[in-house]
Amino acid sequence: MKRFTSLIVAGLVGLTLVSGTAFAGREIKLLMEAVPDTFIIKDLLPEFEKETGIKVKFEIVNYAQMHAKLLPQLISSEGSYDAIVVDNYWAGEFPAAGWLVPLDEYVEKTPAIDISAYLPSMLDMVGYWRGKLYMLPFYNYAMSLIYRTDMMEDPELQAEYQAQYGEPLSISRSVEDYVKLCKFMTREYKGKKIYGSSMQGLKPDPIVMEWSNYLFSLGGDYYNEKWHPIINNEAGVKAVKLYGENIAKGAPPGSPGYGFDEAYHMVAEGNAFSYITYNWMLPELNDVEKSKVAGKVDIEPMPGGIGLNGGWGWAIPNSSPDKEAAWKFISWVESFPIAKRRALIGGSPTRYDVFTSYDVVKKYPWYPKVMWIVGTAKPVPEFLYSTQMIEVVGRELSLAVGGKDPQAAMDDATKELEELAKRAGLYVK
Amino acid sequence: MKKKTLDIITYFVLTLFSLGILLPILWIFRTSLAPRLISYKIPPDWLFRPTFSNYLDLAEMYEFLKYLSNSFFIAGSATLIIIPLASLAAYSFIRFRTGGESLRWAILGTQMLPPIVLALPLFVIFKYLNLIDRHLGLTLVYTSFNLPLAIWILMGFFEDIPVELEEAALIDGASPLQTFARIVFPLGAPGIMATGILNFILCWNEFLFALILTGDKSGTVPVILAAMQTERGVMWGVLASGTILAIAPMVLISFFVRKYLVRGLTFGALK
Amino acid sequence: MQGEISIQSWKKYRRQIGYTFITPALIVLLSFILYPLLFAFIMSFSTYTFVHPQFDRFVGLKNYTSSFHDKYFWNSLLVTFKFSALVVPLEFCLGLTIALFLNREIKFKNIFYAIVIIPLVMSPVAVGLIWRMFLHPELGIANYLLSMIKLPPVNWLGSPKVAFFTVIMVDIWHQVSFMILLLLSGLMSLPKEPFEAATVDGATRIQQFVYITLPLLEPVIAVALLIRTIFAFRTFDLIYVMTRGGPGVSTDVFSYYIYRATFMGLNLAEASALSYILLIIVMVFVMFLFRIIRRAQ
Numbered sequence: 001m002k003r004f005t006s007l008i009v010a011g012l013v014g015l016t017l018v019s020g021t022a023f024a025g026r027e028i029k030l031l032m033e034a035v036p037d038t039f040i041i042k043d044l045l046p047e048f049e050k051e052t053g054i055k056v057k058f059e060i061v062n063y064a065q066m067h068a069k070l071l072p073q074l075i076s077s078e079g080s081y082d083a084i085v086v087d088n089y090w091a092g093e094f095p096a097a098g099w100l101v102p103l104d105e106y107v108e109k110t111p112a113i114d115i116s117a118y119l120p121s122m123l124d125m126v127g128y129w130r131g132k133l134y135m136l137p138f139y140n141y142a143m144s145l146i147y148r149t150d151m152m153e154d155p156e157l158q159a160e161y162q163a164q165y166g167e168p169l170s171i172s173r174s175v176e177d178y179v180k181l182c183k184f185m186t187r188e189y190k191g192k193k194i195y196g197s198s199m200q201g202l203k204p205d206p207i208v209m210e211w212s213n214y215l216f217s218l219g220g221d222y223y224n225e226k227w228h229p230i231i232n233n234e235a236g237v238k239a240v241k242l243y244g245e246n247i248a249k250g251a252p253p254g255s256p257g258y259g260f261d262e263a264y265h266m267v268a269e270g271n272a273f274s275y276i277t278y279n280w281m282l283p284e285l286n287d288v289e290k291s292k293v294a295g296k297v298d299i300e301p302m303p304g305g306i307g308l309n310g311g312w313g314w315a316i317p318n319s320s321p322d323k324e325a326a327w328k329f330i331s332w333v334e335s336f337p338i339a340k341r342r343a344l345i346g347g348s349p350t351r352y353d354v355f356t357s358y359d360v361v362k363k364y365p366w367y368p369k370v371m372w373i374v375g376t377a378k379p380v381p382e383f384l385y386s387t388q389m390i391e392v393v394g395r396e397l398s399l400a401v402g403g404k405d406p407q408a409a410m411d412d413a414t415k416e417l418e419e420l421a422k423r424a425g426l427y428v429k
Numbered sequence: 430m431k432k433k434t435l436d437i438i439t440y441f442v443l444t445l446f447s448l449g450i451l452l453p454i455l456w457i458f459r460t461s462l463a464p465r466l467i468s469y470k471i472p473p474d475w476l477f478r479p480t481f482s483n484y485l486d487l488a489e490m491y492e493f494l495k496y497l498s499n500s501f502f503i504a505g506s507a508t509l510i511i512i513p514l515a516s517l518a519a520y521s522f523i524r525f526r527t528g529g530e531s532l533r534w535a536i537l538g539t540q541m542l543p544p545i546v547l548a549l550p551l552f553v554i555f556k557y558l559n560l561i562d563r564h565l566g567l568t569l570v571y572t573s574f575n576l577p578l579a580i581w582i583l584m585g586f587f588e589d590i591p592v593e594l595e596e597a598a599l600i601d602g603a604s605p606l607q608t609f610a611r612i613v614f615p616l617g618a619p620g621i622m623a624t625g626i627l628n629f630i631l632c633w634n635e636f637l638f639a640l641i642l643t644g645d646k647s648g649t650v651p652v653i654l655a656a657m658q659t660e661r662g663v664m665w666g667v668l669a670s671g672t673i674l675a676i677a678p679m680v681l682i683s684f685f686v687r688k689y690l691v692r693g694l695t696f697g698a699l700k
Numbered sequence: 701m702q703g704e705i706s707i708q709s710w711k712k713y714r715r716q717i718g719y720t721f722i723t724p725a726l727i728v729l730l731s732f733i734l735y736p737l738l739f740a741f742i743m744s745f746s747t748y749t750f751v752h753p754q755f756d757r758f759v760g761l762k763n764y765t766s767s768f769h770d771k772y773f774w775n776s777l778l779v780t781f782k783f784s785a786l787v788v789p790l791e792f793c794l795g796l797t798i799a800l801f802l803n804r805e806i807k808f809k810n811i812f813y814a815i816v817i818i819p820l821v822m823s824p825v826a827v828g829l830i831w832r833m834f835l836h837p838e839l840g841i842a843n844y845l846l847s848m849i850k851l852p853p854v855n856w857l858g859s860p861k862v863a864f865f866t867v868i869m870v871d872i873w874h875q876v877s878f879m880i881l882l883l884l885s886g887l888m889s890l891p892k893e894p895f896e897a898a899t900v901d902g903a904t905r906i907q908q909f910v911y912i913t914l915p916l917l918e919p920v921i922a923v924a925l926l927i928r929t930i931f932a933f934r935t936f937d938l939i940y941v942m943t944r945g946g947p948g949v950s951t952d953v954f955s956y957y958i959y960r961a962t963f964m965g966l967n968l969a970e971a972s973a974l975s976y977i978l979l980i981i982v983m984v985f986v987m988f989l990f991r992i993i994r995r996a997q
Contacts, residue, residue, distance in 0.1 A: 029645075033656075033659060035660060036661065039490065057645060059645040059648075060491075060656050062655045062658050063660050065640050065652075065655055068548075068640065068641065069641055071549075071750050071963065072549050072552040072553075072641060075750060076552075076553075080561060093966075096751075097750070097751045201858070201947070202943075202944060203944055203947070252837065252838050253837055253855055253858065254836065254837030254838060254857070254858040256859070256946075257857035257859075257943070257946070258858070259832075261658075261662045261663045262832070265836070266838060266839065269839060289464070289465065289466060291466075384966070385964070385965070394946075395772075395946070395948070398946045398947050398948050399949070401947070401948075402948045404948075435804075435905075440806065442798070442801055443801055443812050447811075447816075449873070450816070450819055450873070451815060453831075453834060454818060469833075469839050471840075471841075471844050473844070510728075515725060517722065517725065518721065518725035518726075521719075521722040522722070525721070526718070527715070527718035527719060527721075528722070537930075537986075539729070540930050541978065541986075542740070542975050542976070542978070543936065543978060545936075545955070545958055545971065545975070546958070546962060546968060546971050547736040547740055549968060550740060553739075554732070554736070569728075570732055572732075574732070576725055576728060576729055580725065581926070584923065585920045585924075586920060588919040589890070589920075605717045605721075609721075618889075619885040619888045620889060620920075623881055627878065630820050633823075634822075636825065636937055650823060651823040651825055651826075654825055658825075658829060658941075663829055665833065668826065668829060668830070672826045672830065675822070676821055679817060679818075679821040680817065680818060683813060683814045683817045
């Protein structure tokens, strides 16, 4: 009997050892973008390998090229990547095309992953699609307003504004007020030529991203619930008019061609009063080694209250060669301790337990404000042809900035947007 | 016009042209050594303390040396394969009128298609042959896709070679292959050199197929340089240093190439 | 009998040699190019898309004609034509000038040669990005230098009209070396005798250029123009990096139109049809051009 028991015990111990090393020697590959969060995780990878035996390789490409590189991979039966990150522009495309593995069951059997910890706005954007979970939110880039505190607090400017407009100089809470403020702030200030807003008129992504903030904060939208395009309604056209006015009178002359990089440098060099941009630009602009306005900028929600939401989510493609190991990695990198460490090193959080954790708030005191911004932010519509929609709208916006009539531009966009909704099978009569 | 005057004009024009190329390059070089705060400053800081951190980041974080050597290997191999194949084919078109007009234009037609839609079928073939992310794969693709170009360029050069020399060799009893090797090849040396260089450069700079068909093992320089344009802005420091590192070996090689070119010509003149 | 070969068998022999010489090249070509070309060709008549990667339905010429009602289709063809029509001649003239000068007996040839090569070995992505930095309207070195000589700043990439010429300028900076390389090699392989004889006869440099250099160089010139034209029609990387086809649609070249159809419209079938449309246009144009050049001989 004793021998039998010891056999059982030996068997159980052996089984535990084997299951512990069940993943040993496996290797997984992920396709990532060259943003700081990727490098933050890359530094933590040796710990993951030690814990599970799985070796993780990151392949890094540029965002724009990632989509082109992924498409052939996703339609083949077995691709090169075990897990991928999905940008919110594609978060409607990939599940609709059937390229992602639903994660509900994986989440259920993994206690370390608590879905309720994620901000609902993030889960709506890079989490659920048609009621099924396909991604775990990895990274956010919700947009808001960053502005120069030194100029806002300057008593001379305050007096001048009061005299000119009969109201005190304050953070704009509506799009109209923001444009007014930007025009006012376009001036010579302390020997430097300052522009009210550093705008990004480059088509298609920068201009659509920036303009969406204007659109949403004026109460407009791309489509209604029936997937009829409403971009050419009163709010939409007003957004185009105000955007055009700001870029003509409150922004640098080269703005219609500014991409993200050009606009950023105008602010960092001290030539702009404000900038509608990703919330994590604040620490970048406050970094003495990277910016001349360090210590002189702060963050506020987009005037009008609704900023554009953006983000990435972890996902497992159907063509993944090793789905189990991929999930092991995702559940590790999104476990609370690792997510919190990533945030402390400088990553961009997506969950309220990290946003409100004591250590994180101590290091980044403005994070509760950011959490509010992310929580109220709204993404562009996510469907099969989101990227094409952005191309169309970007083109029309760029033409409008160049002189085309705003109503005509939005009408032209509406025609094509309607066709896209129909082609995706979403249009409801 | 006196020779001396013409010489002065020559030096003047060439220097002006060279400055037009060099000045931007020097600015890139400066950017590669500049801390981030300085790179965009206007008016620019002309004097600053240089830093090598960009080059270090390039090597460590971006594993640039791996991409650089991949590019060299792939472009070099493709060029070595293309030269003999294209020379023979070009000679065949010129001297033997093989396939008439239609074959040569059909071959050139393959160059007129934007490569975008060909990426997917190539991906499918590569998956089947297990050539994804293998050096051999991209080498073969570049060889195939640049072959028509190489053939046509060489056709242009071979046309000028006088037929009489070849006929003399044939009468002396040389086989067509020997004629080709002993007469045409040396006389066409500048053209062959030019074709080789151009082909190398085409492979060096090609982006789309490299993006779709390689991974982290066989990635090339254009792919990693493109990755430096991130959603957090362009990483100017590493981009500048990457560009400089990609240029430097080529400049050195071109010194060698010129020597060989001159030798090839004088050899040809000794006919 | 020795020495007696009939004309036919000599011709046949020559033809066989021709085929032998060309076979290695053809094998390589057929293996990797033919399949994708056929695949794309068949795709263009089907409903093959990334979302529906099947060859189950065929729709004739629908993919070819479906873009005809899109004004931006015609716009991008026009932009591509204008771009190529400007870039190729300009690069040719500048390239020939430099090549002629570089072909003379002067010192420092090695250095000039090395400098000329440099733009060619820069990836178009790097060239585009770096020029964007130079041409930043407010923070770029270009407008700063202009201001130093009291000239107003230029809105290089922000104004639709200017942006078109800006990309042409950058393309010339990048690609003129291609012409120089090719034309210089052509010049170097010209025989010396005709020139020596002409000098003895008292011909001026200009006369020598027009009556000896140009005719002898003609095959190389034709090929250089041909190839550069084909590539100019296919321009993509530079536009993508510098302007994304904007501002507005002022630099929207046809390759970018096809790129959008492929990766945003996810419609490979339509993109294939568009690619073949471009192929036909370029083929006709280029064959026509080639015959004109050769006939001027």
